[in-house]
Amino acid sequence: MEVIIVNNAELAAKKAALIYKRLINEKPTAVLGLATGSTPLKLYSELVKMYENSEIDFSRVTTFNLDEYVGLPEGDKNSYRFFMDENLFDKINIDKKKTHLPSGNVDDVNEHCAEYDAKIKHAGGIDLQLLGIGADGHIGFNEPTSSLTSKTRIKTLTKQTIADNARFFGGDPEKVPTHAITMGIGSIMESNMVILLAFGKNKAGAIKAAVEGPVSAMVPASILQMHPNVKVIVDLDAASELELRQYYQWVYERKPDWQKDA
Numbered sequence: 058m059e060v061i062i063v064n065n066a067e068l069a070a071k072k073a074a075l076i077y078k079r080l081i082n083e084k085p086t087a088v089l090g091l092a093t094g095s096t097p098l099k100l101y102s103e104l105v106k107m108y109e110n111s112e113i114d115f116s117r118v119t120t121f122n123l124d125e126y127v128g129l130p131e132g133d134k135n136s137y138r139f140f141m142d143e144n145l146f147d148k149i150n151i152d153k154k155k156t157h158l159p160s161g162n163v164d165d166v167n168e169h170c171a172e173y174d175a176k177i178k179h180a181g182g183i184d185l186q187l188l189g190i191g192a193d194g195h196i197g198f199n200e201p202t203s204s205l206t207s208k209t210r211i212k213t214l215t216k217q218t219i220a221d222n223a224r225f226f227g228g229d230p231e232k233v234p235t236h237a238i239t240m241g242i243g244s245i246m247e248s249n250m251v252i253l254l255a256f257g258k259n260k261a262g263a264i265k266a267a268v269e270g271p272v273s274a275m276v277p278a279s280i281l282q283m284h285p286n287v288k289v290i291v292d293l294d295a296a297s298e299l300e301l302r303q304y305y306q307w308v309y310e311r312k313p314d315w316q317k318d319a
Contacts, residue, residue, distance in 0.1 A: 058287045060268060060305040062296045066256040069290045070099035072317075073187075073252055076288070077104060078113055080185055080250075085117045088177075090186030090240070091145075092123050092197075093137045094222075096254050097187060101145045108149040115151040119180050121173075123188075123197040123245075127161040127211060127236040135225055136161070159209065159238035166238065170209040174244055186248035190255050193217055194263045194276035198239035205272075205280045207241030242280055250286040253278065255295040264291055265298040 063069050077100075081087050091097070107113045122137055129136045138158050146156055157176060163169040177183060188196050195201065198212045214222075219233045226232035245251070255264050267278035268289060281287045296302050309317070 058282055061290045061309055062306050065292050066099055070103050073100050074103035081113050087184045088119045088180050090183040091120050092187045092189050093140045094189050096189035105148045115149045119155040121177055122158040124237050124239040125159040125161045126234040128234050166211050173209045183248040185250045188253040190263050190278050192259055192263055194266055194278045196278045198237040199242050199277045201275045203277050206243040208244050209240050212239050253289045256292045258294045260295040261298040264295050
């Protein structure tokens with residue numbers, strides 16, 4: 058696990074975007090695992106700028122999103138499909154047929170989840186998976202006590218997650234769906250590379266637990282310690298509780314330039 062500490066969220070987004078740029082330019086058919094919420098917005102903005110400047114071509118890229126709410130009407134502005142279209146897909150030259158999200162409106166949820174994992178494998182697996190992290194250490198909608206080997210499935214959201222996501226529903230927790238379909242922790246761990254972004258003091262405890270604490274289902278993100286290629290990119294606030302933050306900074310500053318964007 059590599060911890061990269063930068064001054065602010067804008068610099069973190071630029072750093073992550075350079076990794077995407079290198080991957081897609083080296084492998085135009087890259088398979089990307091994407092995330093939603095407020096954390097990746099600056100990254101998506103950087104990727105759009107790179108596309109507009111002809112630095113990245115998304116025409117052959119395939120994507121799989123982490124999750125989707127259960128029960129929202131098709132086209133609902135709070136759905137993650139709407140989020141992805143509005144913030145990324147409609148602004149780049151990606152083939153929408155190659156953009157995949159779980160569906161929250163299917164008759165057989167278990168079958169749909171199994172098919173989603175099968176589609177990922179058929180595409181060759183995810184080259185680069187993007188993650189945010191919840192204040193309780195969840196990734197995707199894999200809440201604390203989730204199996205560390207879980208596959209895509211339906212999950213009941215915790216009260217904390219519902220409260221955290223209420224800001225997207227006019228501040229009303231009652232409007233937030235109580236269930237979501239999420240890529241499992243085991244599915245995430247099969248990705249070739251993972252980038253985890255975190256910004257702000259409210260994520261500092263979760264980052265400390267995920268990076269420096271024991272591997273535990275109580276902190277789902279801690280399993281990333283077992284992945285061979287993870288970059289945790291955080292701002293100063295999110296890094297503020299890390300005991301070894303000065304060491305992480307010292308190491309990163311001394312890496313060769315080619316390795317920093319790999």
